[in-house]
Amino acid sequence: MADNTNLTTNQRNIMKFDPKDHEIALSTEDLHVFYGKTEGISEGDLQFERYKISALIGPSGSGKSTYLRSLNRMNDRIATVTGKIMYRGLDINSNDIDVYEMRRHIGMVFQRPNPFAKSIYENIAFALRQRGMNKKQELDEVVERSLRQAAMWDQVKDDLNKSALALSGGQQQRLCIARAIAIKPDILLLDEPASALDPVSTSQIEDTLLELKQNYTIIIVTHNMQQASRISDYTAFFNLGKVLEYAETGDIFTNPKVDLTNDYISGNFG
Amino acid sequence: MNAKRIDKIATGVLYAIAAFVVIILVALLGYILVQGVPEISWHFLTSPALSFEAGGGIGIQLFNSFYLLFLALLISLPISLGAGIYLNEYAPQNTLTGLIRTTIEILSSLPSVVVGLFGYLFFVVQFKLGFSILSGAFALTVFNLPILTRSIEEALANISNDQREAGYALGLSRWETVTKIVVPAALPSIITGIVLSAGRIFGEAAALIYTAGQSAPALNFHDWNPFNISSPLSPMRPAETLAVHIWKINSEGIMPDAKAVSAGASAVLIIAVLLFNFLARWLGKRLYKHLTAE
Numbered sequence: 001m002a003d004n005t006n007l008t009t010n011q012r013n014i015m016k017f018d019p020k021d022h023e024i025a026l027s028t029e030d031l032h033v034f035y036g037k038t039e040g041i042s043e044g045d046l047q048f049e050r051y052k053i054s055a056l057i058g059p060s061g062s063g064k065s066t067y068l069r070s071l072n073r074m075n076d077r078i079a080t081v082t083g084k085i086m087y088r089g090l091d092i093n094s095n096d097i098d099v100y101e102m103r104r105h106i107g108m109v110f111q112r113p114n115p116f117a118k119s120i121y122e123n124i125a126f127a128l129r130q131r132g133m134n135k136k137q138e139l140d141e142v143v144e145r146s147l148r149q150a151a152m153w154d155q156v157k158d159d160l161n162k163s164a165l166a167l168s169g170g171q172q173q174r175l176c177i178a179r180a181i182a183i184k185p186d187i188l189l190l191d192e193p194a195s196a197l198d199p200v201s202t203s204q205i206e207d208t209l210l211e212l213k214q215n216y217t218i219i220i221v222t223h224n225m226q227q228a229s230r231i232s233d234y235t236a237f238f239n240l241g242k243v244l245e246y247a248e249t250g251d252i253f254t255n256p257k258v259d260l261t262n263d264y265i266s267g268n269f270g
Numbered sequence: 271m272n273a274k275r276i277d278k279i280a281t282g283v284l285y286a287i288a289a290f291v292v293i294i295l296v297a298l299l300g301y302i303l304v305q306g307v308p309e310i311s312w313h314f315l316t317s318p319a320l321s322f323e324a325g326g327g328i329g330i331q332l333f334n335s336f337y338l339l340f341l342a343l344l345i346s347l348p349i350s351l352g353a354g355i356y357l358n359e360y361a362p363q364n365t366l367t368g369l370i371r372t373t374i375e376i377l378s379s380l381p382s383v384v385v386g387l388f389g390y391l392f393f394v395v396q397f398k399l400g401f402s403i404l405s406g407a408f409a410l411t412v413f414n415l416p417i418l419t420r421s422i423e424e425a426l427a428n429i430s431n432d433q434r435e436a437g438y439a440l441g442l443s444r445w446e447t448v449t450k451i452v453v454p455a456a457l458p459s460i461i462t463g464i465v466l467s468a469g470r471i472f473g474e475a476a477a478l479i480y481t482a483g484q485s486a487p488a489l490n491f492h493d494w495n496p497f498n499i500s501s502p503l504s505p506m507r508p509a510e511t512l513a514v515h516i517w518k519i520n521s522e523g524i525m526p527d528a529k530a531v532s533a534g535a536s537a538v539l540i541i542a543v544l545l546f547n548f549l550a551r552w553l554g555k556r557l558y559k560h561l562t563a564e
Binding site for chain 2: 072074100101102103104107108109110112114115116117118126127130131163165176179180183
């Protein structure tokens, strides 16, 4: 547990960073999400530090996925999101933002692996080509680098032209991670990326994420408490659409301030 | 009676019903093929029909059928694709789009003879296109649009939403996601839908009797200028198709070998439609395999 001195915690047990010591990659202010007239999220006020892994935990239906999907506006046609999402001094929740451009900075990996019905190579090269990267050599390089970063280059380097749908679930998910980092985002959002995978694939994905942390800010939703404690630096606990507690992961798991957090991480509900 | 016995009886009854359906189909196909296949020869497939003498063929009718099919698909495919994409990818769920869907459903159950009479009044008379390939192609388009639109819409609806989200998450626009990810992924079922509808168009008679006409003037197969009326490509010439030819021979054919020509033409028609069906399955499976593995 590092220097708690420059972390302040307000009455609601939600940690705030001191910008002097912590570079904030993304933050939300007064975020509310409505599905029609039902409110899905209220008061999602969180800050995410650069080059760290922040985990969002909480029982099913607590709004952690909804919150995550709001961060790169994936909820745009599904729900109404009010409040601010600050990224590099810009409120990316405003109407003036070019959503497509913004998503190249804030990438996402989903719960179920969703590779395109294309070859392994095309899965990665496709989005790059859509944005004007046409040189074969350049594309080859990015494909190799991304697959290496996702720790699967050695397994697939001879099968790049094979369909991605022929890969195993764990490999598909790592391909999705490779695809997301190929466009060099700043921030990577992951929505329970390992929940559909076996333990071996899960631990490989976790190793990959710990590697990626050097270059990416990672925000991950997980229902797996061990996973959150193994890989994350900070953890936010969601319940009934609210963030009840946000602190360093070590603190959350050893010394939760809120009773509900304690109940949840000790497996008493959720 | 115990459950096991009831199950056995039910299984037997269902088998019998299924067998009954298959037997009818096989008997029908078998009868047409046994009657017709001996009449088929290269001469029969390529020479023009004769009105008063024996020994006529179905060459022009066969060409007309394929040409009309080609034109009808050329017109209806882009429209259906656009409509299908709009309905499944862009249309909001509201009363208006609900109304559009209902309209399409009603259109698809329209009897083809009604489509033919509408085509006659609208294209042949009102737009003064006369009995022509063009009138026929438009009538077939009216006939084909609702069904093709529905099948394309369904093909797109079967593509998991995960695929669209994957595209959005990479910063692709909705248009890029639809055209480069969703449509390619749905291509096997779209192609299957197109080929199956081609089979329906190929066998259609009622919609064409009053639009493409019932006569097959001699064609000059050395003249491929579409503006010459005797050219096979001319869209303004009347064009009796194979299915219309069969109907015509049976209702007013006076050639001495009318029965034989009709039997041969029916067999050719059935074989073509069967080929379309097999082609659809084969292409769909192939494309699916191509996309999913190797």
